[in-house]
Amino acid sequence: MELRAAAPDLAILHRQLLARAPNEGAAFIAAEPSGSGLLLRSYRVFRERELDPASSELSVAEEAQTAELATLKRGGHTLVEVHTHPGSGPAVSFSRFDEEQLPPFVRYVRLKLPKRPFGALVLSEHGYAGRVWTDAGVEPLTIGAVGQRTAVPAWADPRRVDPISQVNERFDRQIRSLGRDGQTWIQALRVGVVGLGGTGSQMVQQLAHLGVRRYVLVEDDVVEASNLARLAGATRWDPLFRRRKVAIARRTIRRLAPTAEIKCPGSLRQRQALAALGDVDVIVGCVDNDGARLVMSELAAAYLVPYLDIGVGIEGDRPARTIGGRVSFHLPGGPCLACADEIDFGEVAEDLESEALRNVRVQRGYARDRRVEPALMPLNGVVASLGMMEFLAFATGLRPVIPFSRYDATAARLIRQSVEVSPDCVVCRPAHGMGDRQMVDRYALDGRA
Amino acid sequence: MHPRVAEEWPEIASVYLGARHIPSPERVEVDIDLEVSVYDRPNTSVAVLIPPGYRATSPDGFLVPAGLRFADGSNLPASDATGFGMPGWLLVSFHLIDESGASIWRPTADFQRGDNLIGYLASTESFLARRCN
Numbered sequence: 001m002e003l004r005a006a007a008p009d010l011a012i013l014h015r016q017l018l019a020r021a022p023n024e025g026a027a028f029i030a031a032e033p034s035g036s037g038l039l040l041r042s043y044r045v046f047r048e049r050e051l052d053p054a055s056s057e058l059s060v061a062e063e064a065q066t067a068e069l070a071t072l073k074r075g076g077h078t079l080v081e082v083h084t085h086p087g088s089g090p091a092v093s094f095s096r097f098d099e100e101q102l103p104p105f106v107r108y109v110r111l112k113l114p115k116r117p118f119g120a121l122v123l124s125e126h127g128y129a130g131r132v133w134t135d136a137g138v139e140p141l142t143i144g145a146v147g148q149r150t151a152v153p154a155w156a157d158p159r160r161v162d163p164i165s166q167v168n169e170r171f172d173r174q175i176r177s178l179g180r181d182g183q184t185w186i187q188a189l190r191v192g193v194v195g196l197g198g199t200g201s202q203m204v205q206q207l208a209h210l211g212v213r214r215y216v217l218v219e220d221d222v223v224e225a226s227n228l229a230r231l232a233g234a235t236r237w238d239p240l241f242r243r244r245k246v247a248i249a250r251r252t253i254r255r256l257a258p259t260a261e262i263k264c265p266g267s268l269r270q271r272q273a274l275a276a277l278g279d280v281d282v283i284v285g286c287v288d289n290d291g292a293r294l295v296m297s298e299l300a301a302a303y304l305v306p307y308l309d310i311g312v313g314i315e316g317d318r319p320a321r322t323i324g325g326r327v328s329f330h331l332p333g334g335p336c337l338a339c340a341d342e343i344d345f346g347e348v349a350e351d352l353e354s355e356a357l358r359n360v361r362v363q364r365g366y367a368r369d370r371r372v373e374p375a376l377m378p379l380n381g382v383v384a385s386l387g388m389m390e391f392l393a394f395a396t397g398l399r400p401v402i403p404f405s406r407y408d409a410t411a412a413r414l415i416r417q418s419v420e421v422s423p424d425c426v427v428c429r430p431a432h433g434m435g436d437r438q439m440v441d442r443y444a445l446d447g448r449a
Numbered sequence: 450m451h452p453r454v455a456e457e458w459p460e461i462a463s464v465y466l467g468a469r470h471i472p473s474p475e476r477v478e479v480d481i482d483l484e485v486s487v488y489d490r491p492n493t494s495v496a497v498l499i500p501p502g503y504r505a506t507s508p509d510g511f512l513v514p515a516g517l518r519f520a521d522g523s524n525l526p527a528s529d530a531t532g533f534g535m536p537g538w539l540l541v542s543f544h545l546i547d548e549s550g551a552s553i554w555r556p557t558a559d560f561q562r563g564d565n566l567i568g569y570l571a572s573t574e575s576f577l578a579r580r581c582n
Binding site for chain 1: 500506507528533542554
């Protein structure tokens with residue numbers, strides 16, 4: 001079983017626990033079962049005074065332990081106990097004392113938190129050992145840190161893949177740019193692309209050329225004649241056949257990679273699509289509405305999935321027009337679009353409301369008019385490419401990701417933005433690491449399971 | 450139950466005794482007292498539909514049972530709610546906006562430090578007490 005953790009959370013936990021070295025440190029992780037693994041939601045490192053002074057080995061005082069277990073029970077969380085063995089190197093293992101103490105502690109915890117797994121981890125500076133107890137028995141517990149490549153320590157890297165043995169001529173120039181590891185990491189990713197219009201079609205095209213081989217494509221629109229001016233990969237026949245945009249994207253990928261794995265689970269407001277996106281390595285959002293951005297932000301926070309969002313806009317009337325775009329990368333544990341104040345919640349409410357409620361508002365005359373937005377393929381191309389550079393930074397460690405940047409096409413400027421996590425953020429903070437309990441499927445229009 | 454409503458539910462249930470959570474369409478129903486000089490009855494149920502994006506997005510309007518009238522026999526400014534799965538109820542138009550039409554809903558991650566359902570229900574009570582003005 002894997003414990004999936006946001007790279008910043010894991011880094012802070014690791015640092016705080018090992019700050020007591022050469023003494024051992026201990027913490028309780030509040031985890032959420034999700035799919036076949038666990039998600040790290042939060043943790044609490046025990047302070048000096050909460051450790052049992054009477055014990056010669058590391059032991060958490062009963063009072064602190066009981067209080068923390070009660071908190072976990074109230075929150076409906078699973079416990080992963082973690083402690084350190086400083087100086088043990090990468091081959092760290094549970095000590096004889098651990099082996100003696102763990103069985104009665106497992107029984108005690110599973111009595112207090114019934115029907116939930118219990119995990120135990122021992123960390124050193126460069127390695128860990130883990131075990132998880134479930135109703136089915138005991139199995140190894142692995143750690144999977146999620147985040148940009150430069151932030152994931154090698155010992156907690158879930159994307160361990162064998163480097164490609166043969167240098168494929170096709171990727172030769174790319175391997176010279178990103179290295180064999182970089183190319184391998186790109187090819188190992190499963191990417192969800194939501195929205196396959198002007199920017200999404202260009203993102204898919206670049207992903208396919210880069211060598212991504214596993215896709216979840218989310219879109220249910222059909223191609224119209226007015227799309228031909230900006231839909232990469234479209235032909236003049238596609239509107240006549242009322243081809244779906246997802247079919248155009250699939251065709252673009254298949255022409256480059258006939259054996260690529262491509263899942264097309266429908267629109268974002270379908271259960272299957274929401275479930276599939278919770279299981280990808282990165283979501284690329286290329287939508288034109290904040291309702292979809294809220295859904296993806298929440299889903300990304302709940303399942304600790306990195307979420308790259310691309311937006312373009314041409315606003316105002318000529319000649320005083322503002323033309324530009326935005327690239328935002330919500331990395332697990334980092335600031336989200338709502339932290340960056342990039343989501344208009346009034347628009348969200350309208351995007352997500354039921355048709356019946358919208359009809360009432362239309363009848364009463366206070367529904368917002370949604371005009372047809374102007375669009376330009378070159379603008380989409382610039383912003384999509386800026387987004388792809390962040391994708392490469394994330395996937396290969398080319399450089400650290402720049403999470404928020406803005407492209408001002410009018411002044412031909414790229415502006416880097418500084419955004420912090422908002423502790424009051426109503427989108428990413430409550431959802432962080434909540435997994436299935438976030439009930440993201442409530443956004444589905446086709447009913448819940 | 451919507452996860453944000455679940456966080457607030459113990460508080461809602463302690464403030465509004467007999468509060469009900471109905472899953473479809475997802476809503477919270479409470480019973481409130483009315484001013485008999487204003488309405489044709491001393492109390493009523495009030496339902497608030499939970500938008501999927503709650504707490505980021507606020508509830509919009511509230512529902513009362515069809516048949517609730519002002520004391521003078523006139524109807525409330527409301528429309529039939531059958532269309533969204535609540536036959537026998539009326540949707541009362543009520544928005545948390547300022548004079549310029551901007552939303553005054555200010556939620557936070559911790560519901561106790563920002564706008565929440567209890568506050569929304571309290572606002573609907575005040576609105577009803579003001580004869581829906």
